[in-house]
Amino acid sequence: MKLLRTYFSVFVSILIFLTATTSYAAEPLDEVKNVVKEYYYKDVPDSVLSSTTIQDLTRQLDPYSVYMTREEYESFVSAIERKLVGIGITIEEHEKGVKITSVIKGGPAEKGGLMAGDIILSVNGKKLAGESVQTAITLITGEANTAVTLEFYRATTNSTSTKTLIREVIELPNxxxxxxxxxxxxxxxxxxxxxxxxxxxxxxxxxxxxxxxxxxxxxxxxxxxxxxxxxxxxxxxxxxxxxxxxxxxxxxxxxxxxxxxxxxxxxxxxxxxxxxxxxxxxxxxxxxxxxxxxxxxxxxxxxxxxxxxxLSDQSVLxxxxxxxxxxxxxxxxxxxxxxxxxxxxxxxxxxxxxDFLLSELKNYTKLPDLKNVPTNKVFTIKMNSSMNWKDLKNSDVSLIELGDKEQAVRIQTSTNKQLKVIPVKPLKSSASYLLIIHPNWKNQHNKKMQHGAYLEVTVRCQR
The missing domain is CATH 3.90.226.10 (2-enoyl-CoA Hydratase; Chain A, domain 1)
Known part of the structure; x- marks a missing residue:
């Protein structure tokens, strides 16, 4: 027996590794019992140590103690290192099967409509209730360009659906x-x-x-x-x-x-x-x-x-x-x-x-928020005195999508006290923005703005 590595990992992860075949014949049961007795972080009762299979023993410890064949271990390491083949999801154990914790963008699962929170109930007709994550991985994994059929439950709609997905090679940046x-x-x-x-x-x-x-x-x-x-x-x-x-x-x-x-x-x-x-x-x-x-x-x-x-047979605990x-x-x-x-x-x-952006706007005046605006919103800015718009530039106003980049705008004057800010592209549905007016303008008496101003904008959801 050799200690390979220590790690903090809860999900055995991306549900699509290389093909793994599970076989528990001739399990190194006595080795496992010795390791558990010596290294498990809590005292283990004799009744647990007298288990007749490794699976029975580990199930009585905690959800994270698992026996893996050599092939399953190789798949496990591939998951941590983001070297994956499959449908593109991460999972955790659930009483009804396995629960999807995240869906990889562009993978077969996302393209097939699966979502985080969905519970996979069966794979190719095999029920997953009571089974380990490793067993689910074994059933779901396979070679690239082969099919797998999943039955899953979605709590938000209280519905059960079945999807057949084609496994793919997935490149995952870490x-x-x-x-x-x-x-x-x-x-x-x-x-x-x-x-x-x-x-x-x-x-x-x-x-x-x-x-x-x-x-x-x-x-x-x-x-x-x-x-x-x-x-x-x-x-x-x-x-x-x-x-x-x-x-x-x-x-x-x-x-x-x-x-x-x-x-x-x-x-x-x-x-x-x-x-x-x-x-x-x-x-x-x-x-x-x-x-x-x-x-x-x-x-x-x-x-x-x-x-x-x-362990001696190249399996791993x-x-x-x-x-x-x-x-x-x-x-x-x-x-x-x-x-x-x-x-x-x-x-x-x-x-x-x-919060990062607002920390740079401490000397700016906060204007009332605009909520549930349409995606084609045009912003009107009214000044309290007549302005000299001669040196007006588009960069005098910033429209920032929060969590993303600055959006291009056009500025169009209406009167000497009013102008319009027109986003070049439609605003994103349900997104949040900061509209920032920088203190670069002068009035008709050549007096510069004392402070800039900003307002927060939320866009209504469009389905």
Whole structure:
């Protein structure tokens, strides 16, 4: 038996790896019992250790302790490293089957209409109730260009549907980036893979002149412990990474692994109810040390760590070996991490981007909000005195889609006291915007505006 690696991961992940065949003949049961007895983070009753199969034993431990064949382990590692083949979803166990936690953009599942929150009830007629995530993966996975039929339940419509999808090769970037309006950098990490720290540093270096960073860990299921330490090493204010409590209530504190390049501006961190394990460890460490502001919803609440043990037949036992805590002793297991700013679901990026932008507008006057405007809205700006519009420029007004980029506008004068701001493209349905009037204008007496102004705009939903 050999310890392979420790990691924080709750979902065995992207439901589409390489084909795996499950066979539990000649299980190394005695090896597993010895490992559990020595390393499981809680005392294990003799009744559990007397189980006659590995599956019976692990089911009595916790949801995260699982036995994997060599093929299943290879698929598991491929998931963490984002090397996937399949339909493009992440899953977790559910009493009725397996629950979809996220759907990969452009994958077969999204194209087939599946959504996060859907519960897969059966695969090719095989019911999943009571089955493990590994079993579901085995049933759903297969070679590229082959078909799989899923029966799933959707709670929002209280309906059950059946879809046949074609498995595909899916290229999954682990780090996604974008420069938002106002020189705000956005970086999303999808998995705590071994090279996560390096990939984030590459993204940081590609966006010079950033005034603030938004680090997105929404629906990130976790990954390796060392990757979590690398990621925490990107935060200048993080001096301690986490605490681990092992069997016998033995605790150790761990340091972040300092990186060559760090966040060079204030950081906002995004989490949601599907941010788990390493994501939660990062969030609780940042919160304990006030190293950034956290936006979103309370996270998943998976505060235990697993270790991977290689067995004599090349199978692997994934076993819970420790509970983790924030540097200040803040518990995560069963509680999750509460954000500093609670936001509506799906509005985490909007809120954090808005706060960064407003921090640059402290000397601007806030005008009344405009709510539920149409997508073809034309904005009318009225001044309290006659203006000299001779040097008027389109750049004097900024229309920023929150969570995205600045939108092009045309300015058209109506009278010497009034002008219109016309978006070049229609506004997006249900989107939020900031309309900013910069203090660049002069009145007819050549007196410059004392302050700029801004207003918040929400667009009505159009179906």
């Amino acid at each position: 780090v996604e980036k974008m420069q938002l309006a106002g020189n705000i950098g956005y970086i999303r990490l999808n998995s705590f893979s071994l090279n996560a720290g390096d990939e984030i540093q590459t993204a940081i270096s590609s966006m010079p002149g950033i005034k603030g960073w938004i680090f997105d860990l929404r629906s990130n299921p976790g990954g390796y412990v060392s990757a979590a330490q690398d990621v925490l090493g990107l935060f200048p204010k993080v001096q301690d990474a986490f605490k681990l409590t092992y069997k016998g209530n033995v605790s150790y504190s761990y340091k972040p692994i300092k990186q060559k390049l760090t966040w060079n501006a204030p950081v906002s961190l995004l989490i949601n109810s599907m941010s788990a394990s390493a994501s939660e460890m990062t969030a609780v460490s940042v919160k304990d040390q006030q190293a950034g502001k956290i936006y979103g919803q309370i996270s998943y609440g998976k505060g235990v760590m697993q270790s991977l043990f290689s 994934k076993l819970t070996t420790a509970e983790f805590f924030g540097p200040n002793g803040t518990a995560v297991q069963g509680k999750g991490v509460k954000p500093d700013v609670l936001t509506p679901i799906g509005k985490e990026l909007v809120y954090s981007h808005r």
